[in-house]
Structures are given as structure tokens and as C-alpha cells.
Amino acid sequence: MNKYMLYLNSKRCIGCHGCEVHCKTNKELPVGPFLCEISHDPLTAVKGVPKTEFHFRSCYHCEDPYCVPICPTGAMIKREDGIVYIDTDACIGCMACAGACPWHIPQFNPATGKAVKCDYCMDRVDKGLKPACVSKCTTHALKFVTLQEV
């Protein structure tokens, strides 16, 4: 059972793409991979005002991820709390995970020669902090939600 979720309040999102850079700098990523992404629909007029919705996408941390069993070295791991992460020491950069993922979420990091993906900044989460994208979201539109069973 996944414990966490990233939620974007599109009403508060201003499409500044801050989250993407907050993520990249926290993970020390070079030009190339993006672990999260803001996109928006084409503008359409609503009551005379051209409007759009913003969408946030990172790894979905699937309940039953395809990327985990395909990994030949067991580097792709799903934690008890649902976070799917890469053990970089074990990763050989074969990118089988990206092929297995329906959305090609894992990306190749040219700086390390290994795969990289969103892990909800689990080092931060384990310290009681929030993922980088959430902590620094310009308008606090992104939320890190702990799911509860009802």
C-alpha cells in the first residue's frame, strides 16, 4: 500500500517550472533528465477568459511496478511505504526499467551513466522533510500527501 502521493493544486500553480529545477538541483542532475514536469492544456476561453489547467507529472510509484521485476541487478526497489527507488550502486544503466515503464519515467543520467527517477526525495522524507519540489514550490501549490485508509 502506497503511503505517499504528490498532489498539485492547479488553481494555485502558476506554471513557473520551479519544481523541475528544485528537483534537478537537489539531485545534482545535469542538463538532460527531468524527474518531474509541469505541462498545461492549450488555452480555451471560459466565460471570455482564456484559461488552462496545469498538470504535474513525476513517477507514479505504481502499486505493482513493471520497472522493479525487469531490473537485471535488483537495483529497482519498492520500499514498504511504496516509494520506488534506484539503488545506484547496483544500477548498471541498462535502462530496461525505462522500457518496461508505460510512461518511460526512469531516465538516463549522463553524468553517472545510470538510471535516475523520482524517489520522492526519500532521504529528505526519512528526515521528516518534504520532497524538494514540494518544499520550494513557489506558491505552495504542490503538496506531499500522506494517504490514509478510510
Added chain:
Amino acid sequence: MAKTVWSMCGMCSVRCPIRVEVEDGKIKWIEGNPHLLGGALCAKGSAAIALHKDSERPQQPLIRRGGRGAGKWDPVSWETALDYVAEKINNIREKYGARAMMLSCRGGPWADLPKAFIHALGSPNFTNHDSACGRNVHHACKTLYGVGRKGFIYDIKNTKHLVLFGRNILASLRVAEVQQVMDMLDKGGRLTYVDVRQSLTGIKSTNFMQVRPGTDYALALGMIHGIIKAEAYDKEFIEKYTTGFDELVSFIEPYDVNWAAKECGIKVGRLKRFIKEVTEDRPKVVFHPGWMLSRYRDSFYASRALSILNVLMGNIEIEGGQQFPKTPGDCGIKGLRTLDSQIPKPEEKRADGVGWKYKHFDKGPGLFHLFYEAMATGEPYPIKGIICYRHDPFNCFPDVTAQKEALDNCELIVSIDTHYSEFGWYSDVILPESMFLERETPIATQKGPKPRFILRQRAVEPRFDTKPSWEIFKRLADKLGAGEYFPYNTIEEYWNWQLEPTGYSIEDFNEKGFVSLTDKPIMYDRDNLDGKFKTPSSKIEFVSQVLKEAGLPSLKPYESPQKPAKGKFRLVFGRSPVHAHGHTINNPLLHELFPENSLWINTRSAAKLGIKEGDLVDVIAETRKGTVKAHVTDFIHPEAVYTVHGFGRQVPLQSRAYHAGMSDQKLQEGLLQDMDPAGGGLCLCEKFVIVRRSSRNPKRRVEL
């Protein structure tokens, strides 16, 4: 163990307060100051790490070899570079007098240091970039209230209705301000957005008016008319604090809402609905007078009309309105000591004519572009040396060719900057400043409902042989015999000297990175604002005495803007949230997000020209041309084309930004001296360009 360093972001000119985590001399984390911004920061702020790591910036002092702009440099030591500059300045002072030197900076909370430097040399010629930015708005406020545009802050969070004319507030991205706008909207506040195109801000609006380019003033006049006719204004406030209301009422008579809607090309119902909303929402309505305000011939009057609307609302010194920024003095605390106040004021007249030829303009920074006239003509006296400190005139002023012609009369051009500015590339000497994470800055005062002192500490050591500006100016002043005016050797000595009258010490900044001078927001007694309006009459002047003395109207009859000739478009520009104009185009991470600009063009106009989305288009002025991809959209007025400012850079050592996209200011040929006579700002949106599908859209490609 990571340590916290308190600083202020330097990626754009907002300077959001930040907290930096440093471990083993490396930056691990940058976030907005949690006490002020809850950690929030924009993309540019985080990309500061990429700037720090980037080597495509000047790494040591450089002296030009070969012709100006040839791009050949001798790397030299600081001692050599400063000796070179000092000798040149001394030569100029001997030959032409100290007044032949000028200094321009970007402006902002640390202008004291460069201002003190040029005054210490004995020259009155301190200026900044503002005549290509907010001068019209500033002077509009000044002639109405007697205080400039920074004389009010807008309590956006608590307002019921924010009205923005081309102020793309969410893309301009002052983090605290953006949070206030979103909070206001979350609370059910209204946002009216007026522009020639739809923007990031406009998509959040509750009322959007896409006006014909150049008709802002007409719309504002229609609003004034509607509000006065609906008697939706604060009669008591106007009675008590203003003069000239009767003149305003009779002036406004012809400009009713039907006329305004027709002139602006909007539906009159929208305008009527707006008047009704304002009637409900007042006095908690804020009309933003514009930051730079789209720059048409009458933008000074448009901005002044927006400020008049604020006065009609009676929104001054109320919650959810415009408030006076409070000073240390309002908290019973003495202000920081400043360098400039210790220096005898140079008595010479300014070379830009401000203060004697142009008496209605603010003497503080004068008007940058007028110095080019002095360089070119030698009148009122020659300007022979120019220092630009973190200011790139080639990137913000129009017509770079005309600028270079004027500069060729100078014997010394110095650029002090963290990156290669285009101006720097043309200069004689580049003195590289350490980027903001590698330097300290003097303590600054931030006025507001809760004024504070704030500082920037050094987070990491400079990667290259660069210096902080406090050291550059001090060492240069020492060499020029003016060192006595910079009474410090280290930044700690400087800070202590600044703080001495205040009773605070540098340790007081350790906890939060700033010192708050009051616990509770301070508000003045709204029934007793006497003395707050610094006009000649001490009232808010709908009819300004200062303008009258200058022979200029206060309430200027409206003139319809020129329509573009067939096949031409009005070139307008703006900004994106991921770039700070030309400052960040070469940043690896920001370049990755937004590598080059495009040209927005209306769907119908594009169809007539056979232009489709993504086609390359040529944008042509008299002698200059830019080629970028077209963005074809319904949401821009057919008379205008739009581009994001800052691109089309021509510094070869900025490999990412080099020739990426198109520069609007280089296309603004002939606009360098196209000054608004009342506002002092340049009319940057008075350029008409030809747009055509580029011949670089090949149907065939002949290649092996």
C-alpha cells in the same frame, strides 16, 4: 554537518531572502527564507547553483586588446586592472574634470555603494537603468502623490480586487508577491487583467480585457468616467486630501465607457461589469500603476490615470489597499548609516539635464539614455568615461548601434558584472564581480508594514578570481585618493559601521537572516495623513503644479494610437517566469527550460501571411532582422506581435545563449531618444516591424 548561511537571491532584481545550506564548502540546498517565504523559491533561484558551477562567466579581470567588441582580452591581475582603470579616470578628470565620469547601476537596495563611489570622484552623474523600466510609473506617482512608485506598497493579500494593466505579476515573479496574489484569489478575490495578449497572470484572472495595443490610457479614462458617474469613489477622502477634482470631473466628461470600449476594442458589457464589481469591492481595490507599463507615447498618463483610480477608491493606508512603506524611523530606530551621505554633494549640474533642464524629473538617478546625448554632442559637457555596475545597457536600451556610436566618444568603458554582459563585451575593462553566493553585500533596509534590515552573507568562496563590489569600489577609491569615504577594510567593519546608529549588531542577523524592526505591522492614522504627500500643495494633486511649471498637461486629452501600416505589426515584449531578462539566458538549467524565444502572432494575421505554428519567421526593422519560430495563437491582438525579452545575445563566450532567439531591443531602431517628455521613460513599444515567413523554411534540402 551542513551549516546555514543567510543570503538574498541575486538571480533577478527581486532579491528574495534565501537560506543556503553549505557542507564542506559546497552548496547543498537553497530555499526561500522559511521565516518570510515558507521555503518557496522560483526556478531561477534554484538555478543559482548552476550559475555558481558555470565557467562561462568572467573568471578574472580582463583588459581589452584590439578594437571594442572584438572579443580579445588580456587576463590581468586585480592590481593591474584597478591601476589601469584608476589611471584612465585620472586622465579624464585632468582633461575634462570629474564631471566627465558617469556611473550607472541596476538600482536596488545597494545603490548606496556605487552612488557614493561616483560622488566621491566628484561627479554628479549617477544613474541607473530605470528610463528603460519604471520611470514613467515613478514620475506618474510623483506628480500625483509627491512620492514615487516605491512610496506605496500594495496589500494584495487582503485586497478584494486587483487590477493589472499589462503587469504580468505571476511571470515577473516576486515570490512573496505571487504568494499574496494566490492567497487573495483563494479567498475569493477578483483579478482583472488588461493586456494585448493572454499571459500567465491573465489565465488566473476573473475578468480579462484584450485591448488594442496603445489604448491602456483610453481604458483607464473610461474606468475613471464610469466610477465618477456611478459615484463609486471616496468623497470624504477626496475632499480631505486632494486638489483639482473638479478639473478631473470636467476633463473626463467625453471619455465615457461606451467610447472607451470602442476605442479599446472590447465589449462594453465587460467594462460595465467591471465598474459594478469595483463599486462592490471598494475601497479594497488596488489598481497596479504598472511596473514598467507597456511603453506607448501616453504611458505616463496611463499610469497616472491608474494612480488616480487608486485615489478615487480611497484605498490609501487601509488593509487591502495601498500602504505607506514604514521606515526604521517609524519603529523608533535610527536608520543604517550610508556612505553617500558622508560625501560632499558634487555641485556640478548633471549631464543628463535632470534637475536643471528637466526640473520635473527625479534627480536621484536621472535618466540614463540622456547621457548618450551628452557623449554624442558634448552638451552640456562631454562625458568621457562610463562605468556600468551590474547593468547591461545593450540588453535593456533600444538600438545598440546608436548606443555604440555614442560610446565611441568615451575614453574609458568599464563593466563590473558577474557575467559577460553585452555591454561588457564592448567595454575596455571587465571587472568581474563574484556571483551572489560567493559574496557578501552591505546591509539593506526593506521598508514595509514591518520594516527590516537584511543582509547577504558569503555562502561559498569564489570559484574564480572575482571580488565582491564592496571591495572593488573600495580599492578603486583608494587608488583615486577617495578611500577616506569608504571607512572599512573588511565587510565586518563595513557592516558594523552601517549598524552603529541602529543599536543592532551583526549577531542579531544569525537567527533568521534579517532583523525585524517591529513585531506588529505599523499603520498611520488615516485621518491624519498630513505631510505624507510631498507635492507643492501637500495634497494629492490631480492637476500637478510641477507639471504645470514644466509646461506639461496633467490631464492630457486622449489621442488614438497609430495603427500599424499594412504588413507591419507593433512589437511588444515581456518576460517569462524562468528567465530574468538577459541575465539568465546562459544559465545551463534555465536555458534547458527555455532556450530561445518565439514570436507570438494572431491566428488571422498569421494565416494572411501563410505562417503556421512553428514556422520560422523573419522579424524585420530598418536594418536589423531576427529569425525565430512563430507561435500562432488567438490570444494576441492582431495589431501586435510579442516576444520574450532578453534573447538574441551576442557574446561568443556564452555558448548557450549566443545568437539563441531574437533581441527586441536590437530591433528597436531609432527609439534610443524617443523619450516620453512627461514621464522620462523611453517609448519602447512604438516600434513597427515587418513579419514574413522565413526563407529558412525549406521545401527542399539539397545535401549529400
